Amino acid sequence: MRGATRLAALTLLCLLAPSLAFAQSRGELDRIAKAMGATNLKSIEITGSGTNYAVGQSAVPGAPWPRFIVKSFTRAVDYQAGAMRDEYVRTQGEEPPRGGGLQPIRGEQRQLFLMSGDYAWNVVNEAPVPAPITLAERRFQLWTSPHGVIKAALANKATVKDRVITFSIPGHMNVRATVDAKRLVEHVQATIPNAVVGDLGYEIRYSEYRDFGGVKFPTKIEQSAGGFPSLDVTITGVKPNVALDVTVPEPVRQAASPYAKVASEKVADGVWYLTGGTHHSVLIELTDHLILVEAPLNDERTLAVLNEVKTLSPKPIKYVVNSHHHFDHAGGVRAAAGEGLTILTHEVNRPFLARAVGAAATVSPDHLAKSSKKGTVEGVRDKQVLTDGTREVEIHQIAGNPHHDGLLMVYLPKERLLIQADAFTPGPPNAEPPMPPNPFSVNLADNITRLGLSVDQLLPLHGRIVPLAELTRAIGR
Numbered sequence: 001m002r003g004a005t006r007l008a009a010l011t012l013l014c015l016l017a018p019s020l021a022f023a024q025s026r027g028e029l030d031r032i033a034k035a036m037g038a039t040n041l042k043s044i045e046i047t048g049s050g051t052n053y054a055v056g057q058s059a060v061p062g063a064p065w066p067r068f069i070v071k072s073f074t075r076a077v078d079y080q081a082g083a084m085r086d087e088y089v090r091t092q093g094e095e096p097p098r099g100g101g102l103q104p105i106r107g108e109q110r111q112l113f114l115m116s117g118d119y120a121w122n123v124v125n126e127a128p129v130p131a132p133i134t135l136a137e138r139r140f141q142l143w144t145s146p147h148g149v150i151k152a153a154l155a156n157k158a159t160v161k162d163r164v165i166t167f168s169i170p171g172h173m174n175v176r177a178t179v180d181a182k183r184l185v186e187h188v189q190a191t192i193p194n195a196v197v198g199d200l201g202y203e204i205r206y207s208e209y210r211d212f213g214g215v216k217f218p219t220k221i222e223q224s225a226g227g228f229p230s231l232d233v234t235i236t237g238v239k240p241n242v243a244l245d246v247t248v249p250e251p252v253r254q255a256a257s258p259y260a261k262v263a264s265e266k267v268a269d270g271v272w273y274l275t276g277g278t279h280h281s282v283l284i285e286l287t288d289h290l291i292l293v294e295a296p297l298n299d300e301r302t303l304a305v306l307n308e309v310k311t312l313s314p315k316p317i318k319y320v321v322n323s324h325h326h327f328d329h330a331g332g333v334r335a336a337a338g339e340g341l342t343i344l345t346h347e348v349n350r351p352f353l354a355r356a357v358g359a360a361a362t363v364s365p366d367h368l369a370k371s372s373k374k375g376t377v378e379g380v381r382d383k384q385v386l387t388d389g390t391r392e393v394e395i396h397q398i399a400g401n402p403h404h405d406g407l408l409m410v411y412l413p414k415e416r417l418l419i420q421a422d423a424f425t426p427g428p429p430n431a432e433p434p435m436p437p438n439p440f441s442v443n444l445a446d447n448i449t450r451l452g453l454s455v456d457q458l459l460p461l462h463g464r465i466v467p468l469a470e471l472t473r474a475i476g477r
Ligand SMILES: [Zn+2]
Pocket: 100, 324, 326, 329, 403, 404, 422
């Protein structure tokens, strides 16, 4: 073969090699689909019960995720529409309550989570609430489900070798699934994008398969996220090819970027309350620099907050204070690091956040992954005072709070303002106080007394600005 011809032949072989590999894998995937009963399966509804866990909401970094009792779980999936509807009825799993994830639950809590295509939303009090931050995890649930993973493997040209199916959904997940000798999916490992840790690893075990009208489905599903259990359910009902209509509600369709909207309210000279979404931040101006309290949710939210800061003051941000490591409150720490900023957090969170800002985001490169800058993370213990000689900014640990071991609050003594997250979130005005009182709020009030802080107003990082009296009333004092 002449050089040029050989090169052409080699090039052709290289071009064909992946498709040849897929052609072989395709045959095996078809056999797996047949064994699973996936071939003609368009939708499915499963019901069960067990336990689930609030991923990213442990009371301390490195501890298992808080556990909840799932009295009932119903998941309906439409593979063709890429749609899913989850309904959970849950009760409190741990007494006393410890960690986040909407604890403490009093009585039963009903949750409705939906996704369709690129939209994710929740239904709260009958109203749809956009929740794009949950999309990556819901998409993962859909396309790693026992039959979803086979359909995704076929759609994404998976390779199959020695019972191991490997594929990527570009920008969304990398998946490795294993089938047993009967060609039933028994194990899935996946990596998905996560705002806090960059790449987040999940693992699923499917076992105790049963036949439901020609469709094989595991009656035991165990999942873990980041090395700790995230779901453990026993499936008691499976209905193949159910009618499922998940229409994206118009308000959800129109709210494409709910996190990018930032409103600022001047609370005192050089103090702004930055709201507009579910998680607030506070900007404090000193003589020659700024302090930003909280970089929440994700890149989109925190970069929007940082943009808003630029419109309020031209001074540089010296510190970003992180209230605690919970994923909703720390989701913008990587974005802040990508701007080269210094993050102040409680010493309990420091090693975790230092690792987080050093971690890779390979599945979906984020702001930090694309940035040439990197941030620094510094630890605070029980107290640190930042001052420029004219204004004092006190950072205190909310000691002994069951919500989190390393929870920080920020106190401005001159303005008598207290900024805190999750220890007290004011309810609607004139709502009846919770009975029994919320233990996280009781602990906050005890800390205010212990430290002798004179507080006029609370600036909660969820909810609205309230006088201290509202906290006192909420805990029945
Ligand atoms: Zn929290």
